[in-house]
Amino acid sequence: MHTPDSVIKELKRIGIDKNAYSLFVNKADYKIIKFEELSCAQAHVLKQTALVCGADVAIPKTAYYGSKRRTIAAVLFANRREIEKIVMRLEEQPWIEPVMKQLNKVLLQKPSVVLRIGDRKIDFKRTYIMGVINITNDSFYSGSRYLTKDIVAKVAQEMVEEGADFIDIGAESSRPGAEPISKKEEIDRLKKVLPTVLENTKVPISIDTYKATVASFAIDQGVKIVNDISGLRFDKKVARVIAKNKASVVIMHIKGTPKNMQIHPHYDDLMGELHRYFMKQIDFATQEGIERDRIIIDPGLGFGKRLEDNYEIIHRLNEFTDFARPILVGHSRKSFIGKPFNISPEQRLEGSIGLAAILIRNGASILRVHDVAETKKVALLIDRMKQ
DSSP states (O other), X not given: OOSHHHHHHHHHHHTOOGGGHHHHHHHHOEEEEEEEEEOHHHHHHHHHHHHHTTOEEEOOGGGGGOOSSSOEEEEEXXXXXHHHHHHHHHTTOGGGHHHHHHHHHHHSOOOOOOEEETTEEEOOSSOXXXXXXXXXXXXXXXXXXXXXXXXXXXHHHXXXXXXXXXXXEESSOOSTTOOOOOHHHHHHHHHHHHHHHHHHOOSOEEEEOOOHHHHHHHHHHTOOEEEETTSSOSOTHHHHHHHHTXXXXXXEOOSSOTTTTTSSOOOSSHHHHHHHHHHHHHHHHHHTTOOGGGEEEEOOTTSSOOXXXXXXXXXXXXXXXXXXXXXXXXXTTOXXXXXXXXXXXXXXXXXXXXXXXXXXXXXXXXEEESOHHHHHHHHHHHHHHHO
């Protein structure tokens, strides 16, 4: 029984007093929480308190003998009821307040995720689909390359009819090894297609760029979302452009640049690095004036990731729901789907669709895909099962 509803259903079935439902639901809500930068003393207090409350904490063995490091990490294993008891006991020890504050955050009910795009609010009661259109001749998947305004407008309209909620247009390839192009060339490409797409497409349009000048041009044309693969890092001015125009933004994680990102990427702590990255970049975005409810996060599958890194992110995607922001995932036809079987992007449709189902179950809010109709059917089914 993995959900509160299923627990309560079985409690009813066996005749448990309804006043005890919440107690047992809290015991069923099991948490595994990693803390970083604890002093040895804090880690010991947390462990002893947890043991008294029926939980446990894993700490490095060096902590028992006085670690040479100033701080250490620890992992707490506890259900919600045990965490409540731990917090009550820690209230008596104000010097460990940072740990208590984090535990109180865990106890808070997660707020519903709301995204603002222009004047519109989206509450993600279902999975949203973002269709990909590349106006480049060197994107990794040939089926996403469209170079004339009439074809781009036609494809965008077809995607909307197939169920796309957003259209993402990119004028610069970000495939591994891609060379950057100038902002002038990027704008020149967009000038040829963007006005026609905006005029004939009812859904919000996203622009795939990290350049402030390009973002400003696109927003002036009517674009509502800036999809920045650099997470607002390659061009610091882009954050101000987004804030000034009250646009929405996708903050993606990337290690390196498209040209070098797949040259021996390495992580000592993949998920820890991604968590710290999003904390830092969300803080930067809000400090620059971007409203938090206009921020989307994207773990950047395939962007400076090894094969096993992509798999780990997919398996642990739900951990990013702690940011209470929509999670966008771009998995469609990427190399980690085809590499184990030595198949080309053109042969990766089935793998992409299978992953779409897993990603939705694991917490994805928006799927950025080349194959809108097929992915939409999967999303409708998985959303229905989740409900």
